[in-house]
Amino acid sequence: MNVLKRYLVDFSSLFFPRLCSSCRTDLTPQEHFLCISCLYNLPVTDFHLHEGNTIEKIFWGRVKVKAASAFLFFRQKGKVQHMMHQLKYHGNAELGVFLGKLYGQSLVSQEAYKNADLLIPVPLHPQKHKKRGYNQSEKIAEGLSSVLNIPVNNTILKRIKQIGSQVGKSRIDRVESLKECFLADCPEGKTDKVILIDDTITTGSTLEACVLALNNIGIENICILSLAYAE
Structure with a gap:
């Protein structure tokens, strides 16, 4: 056989x-x-091993996060960019699960990412979700979940508005426009600690807006994990 x-x-x-x-x-x-x-x-960052790492510094003075990290360095025309394009634009959804599992294996011994109640992927607007067929951040979260044994929740945080290109805008202008894009609903049961999951961090403005939306419903203990960091 x-x-x-x-x-x-x-x-x-x-x-x-x-x-x-x-x-x-x-x-x-x-x-x-x-x-x-x-x-x-793979160009791994090992940020999760260092308190006050590059990703955590992005959010200093902006929003309060307990810990933050990214798995891989993203460089233009590099191999990670090829992978992200396969994940986001060529229907290779299971690649996100695979990479999430890889990342999760390096996080299992990290206290900052233990005992969270939920993994919350950064949501796509429903129209984009329908067009793509899946949310790449949710696929990454699925992989992480299978290793970290933390459930994924894709209903608490919603994207309710789509905006145009943010190129050329200042960080403050980006955050102000993104504030209107995300809405959080009060979760069922007690939720003390969550981990936000994104595919790529650049300026951090999208994640900042997500943190603020979660703060609005009383969730303050928030960590951030991203598959890639665009330097």
Whole structure:
């Protein structure tokens, strides 16, 4: 039976090749989403090991977060950018789950990310969600959840407004416009600590707006995790 299965996999790969989501080379049957070379050369930040790291500093003086981190460095035309494009624009939703699991494995011993009540992915506007078919941040959260044993909640925080490009706007202007985009509903039961999940952090304005929305319903103990950090 295993021989037949391997034959079918090899045969199907002739017509539907399995490619590395980073470098686009052919994957072996033992590889999943990333080839061995890309997997072991991921540009990890190790921010989670350092208090007062680069991501935490983004939010200093803006909103109060208990801890914040990002898994990978994002560079233009780099391998992480290729992966993010596969995740966000080419329907490779399960890549987000895979990368979330990888990230979760490095966080299991970190006290800051233990014992949270919920993982809350940054929501997409319903129209964008419908067009894409999934929320990439929710897929990342699913992967994290499977390792950290923290449930995912995609109903407390909602995106109620879509806005145009924020390029050229100051940070203050970005936050002011984004404040109108997110609405939080009071959760059922007691929720003391949550972890916000995003795909990529750049200026932090979107996450800042999400934190403020959660603060409005009394959730103050908030951590932030992102798959990538665009330097």
